[in-house]
Amino acid sequence: DVKVTQSSRYLVKRTGEKVFLECVQDMDHENMFWYRQDPGLGLRLIYFSYDVKMKEKGDIPEGYSVSREKKERFSLILESASTNQTSMYLCASSSDRAPDTQYFGPGTRLTVL
Amino acid sequence: AQSVAQPEDQVNVAEGNPLTVKCTYSVSGNPYLFWYVQYPNRGLQFLLKYITGDNLVKGSYGFEAEFNKSQTSFHLKKPSALVSDSALYFCAVRDRSGGYQKVTFGTGTKLQVIP
Numbered sequence: 001d002v003k004v005t006q007s008s009r010y011l012v013k014r015t016g017e018k019v020f021l022e023c024v025q026d027m028d029h030e031n032m033f034w035y036r037q038d039p040g041l042g043l044r045l046i047y048f049s050y051d052v053k054m055k056e057k058g059d060i061p062e063g064y065s066v067s068r069e070k071k072e073r074f075s076l077i078l079e080s081a082s083t084n085q086t087s088m089y090l091c092a093s094s095s096d097r098a099p100d101t102q103y104f105g106p107g108t109r110l111t112v113l
Numbered sequence: 114a115q116s117v118a119q120p121e122d123q124v125n126v127a128e129g130n131p132l133t134v135k136c137t138y139s140v141s142g143n144p145y146l147f148w149y150v151q152y153p154n155r156g157l158q159f160l161l162k163y164i165t166g167d168n169l170v171k172g173s174y175g176f177e178a179e180f181n182k183s184q185t186s187f188h189l190k191k192p193s194a195l196v197s198d199s200a201l202y203f204c205a206v207r208d209r210s211g212g213y214q215k216v217t218f219g220t221g222t223k224l225q226v227i228p
Contacts, residue, residue, distance in 0.1 A: 004156070035218075040122075042203060043157075043218035058215075090156060100145055100164075100207065100216070104156035 003027070004105035006091050012111045019078040021108050023091030029103075030096045032074035034058075034066060037088040037107070049074055081112045115140045117206045119219040126194045127227050134189040134222045136204030146187040147205040147216070148178055157203065163187060174198070194226045 007022035025032065031050050035043040035058075045058030047066040055066050063085060067075045074093075078085055088109050092102040117138045126132045138144055148160040161172025168180040178189045189202060204219040 040220055042220040045215070092157075100147065100162060101159050102157075102216070104149075104158070106154070106156045 004091055004093055004103050006089075006105040006108050008108050009106065010109050010111075012113065013078075013081050014113050015082060017078075017081050017112075019081050019110065019112075021076040021078075021089055021091075021110070023074045023076070023093075023105055024072050025074075025091075025093040025103070026072065027093065027095070027103070028071065029093035030071075031094045031099060032068065033092040033094075033102065034064075034074065034076045035090045035092065036060070037090055043090065046076065081110075083112050086110060086112045115144075115206050115208045115215075115217050117204050117217055117219040119202075119204055119222045121222050122220075123223040123225060125225045125227060128196055129193050132189075132191050132194040132198070132224065132226070134202050134204075134224060136187045136189065136219060137185050138187060138204070138206040139185065140206060140208040142208050142210040144187075145207045145209060146178070146180060147207075148172065148176070148187075148189050149203045149205065149218075150174075151201040151203065151221075153200070160189075160202075194224075196226045196228050199224055199226045 004025045033048040034046040044060050049055045049068040065077045088107050090107045091105040094102045146163040149157040151157045163170045163180045171177045201221045203221050205216050207216045
């Protein structure tokens with residue numbers, strides 16, 4: 001089974017802090033994604049990566065950056081956290097053989113105070 | 114631009130009854146369509162997808178979905194609901210002419226199966 005893990009289930013940070021969310025997948029998938037999930041808004045794509053060191057903006061990249069130094073790991077960075085970034089963050093991965101089937105991690109619920 | 118609409122925030126159904134979770138989509142070209150399920154305190158899980166071919170797609174846990182091009186719909190169905198089906202369901206769409214990374218998700222429908 002594909003396993004996507006996220007470093008924290010719950011995280012509480014203060015406004016202005018730099019926040020790192022880590023995601024690791026163990027199936028050698030080429031593609032990795034970061035979404036945020038908010039009630040009434042569904043999932044919105046923040047960034048994705050289709051290869052090591054490659055990244056592309058999704059629909060809501062403002063206030064976020066990403067890093068993919070190794071194939072299995074995709075990090076989401078909030079340079080200066082703000083209260084409107086309080087949300088559930090979901091990481092996903094997919095392979096080039098079946099790019100449309102995404103495998104999701106359990107999510108990180110981030111609260112910014 | 115591509116979009117997907119899930120008109121119902123919540124659907125309640127009695128255990129053993131058939132269930133339908135509605136989804137309509139909008140794409141400029143031909144769609145790829147997906148359903149995902151999110152159980153409480155867990156990540157999303159892939160249920161099924163429509164790529165091409167038969168309009169009736171069968172997926173995991175006894176779920177199926179019917180692609181209707183004229184109505185631009187992709188409703189999720191199950192003949193007999195189980196209490197364990199209670200979860201949050203997301204419909205998603207991708208335009209075939211677009212990059213495969215750009216999947217658009219709906220806002221989700223909470224399914225409550227009543228014992």
